[in-house]
Amino acid sequence: MALSKSNLGFPVVVGGATTTAVYTVSSSKKSYIRCILIHNVGIDTNVSQTARIYMVPNSGGLAGVATVGNTVARLTLVPDDTVFFEPQYPFTLESNGDTIQVYNEGANGPSGATNDIVVTVLGDKEDS
Numbered sequence: 001m002a003l004s005k006s007n008l009g010f011p012v013v014v015g016g017a018t019t020t021a022v023y024t025v026s027s028s029k030k031s032y033i034r035c036i037l038i039h040n041v042g043i044d045t046n047v048s049q050t051a052r053i054y055m056v057p058n059s060g061g062l063a064g065v066a067t068v069g070n071t072v073a074r075l076t077l078v079p080d081d082t083v084f085f086e087p088q089y090p091f092t093l094e095s096n097g098d099t100i101q102v103y104n105e106g107a108n109g110p111s112g113a114t115n116d117i118v119v120t121v122l123g124d125k126e127d128s
Helices: none
Strands: 012-014 018-024 031-040 049-056 071-077 082-085 091-093 099-104 117-126
Touching: 012 018, 012 099, 018 031, 018 117, 031 049, 031 071, 031 099, 049 117, 071 082, 091 099, 099 117
Parallel strands: none
Antiparallel strands: 012 117, 018 099, 031 082, 031 091, 031 117, 049 071, 049 099
């Protein structure tokens, strides 16, 4: 099995109080998530943001719904900061529709802020 040593996608903006799929398995290519970078773009507001990361199995081949049961991390980012979430072993996503989703708590979080966050997923996927 050869791995494609490439980017798993471009940075994705996640607005306040929204959940967004930041990576989705397609073409039945097994993916190995090695790092998730999350950046709080709120330099002007001087307010921290809180984000939740979910590893969500597919639902009938389509993206599933993020729930408390598939939460893998909850992180707080100070203004204009980037957090690297690097699990000890990569997350393995195998089936079409398996996703990594991120919830920006926004106004629902402890800070009450609504800053956007930017998420980039790094890793490898099967080449063939």
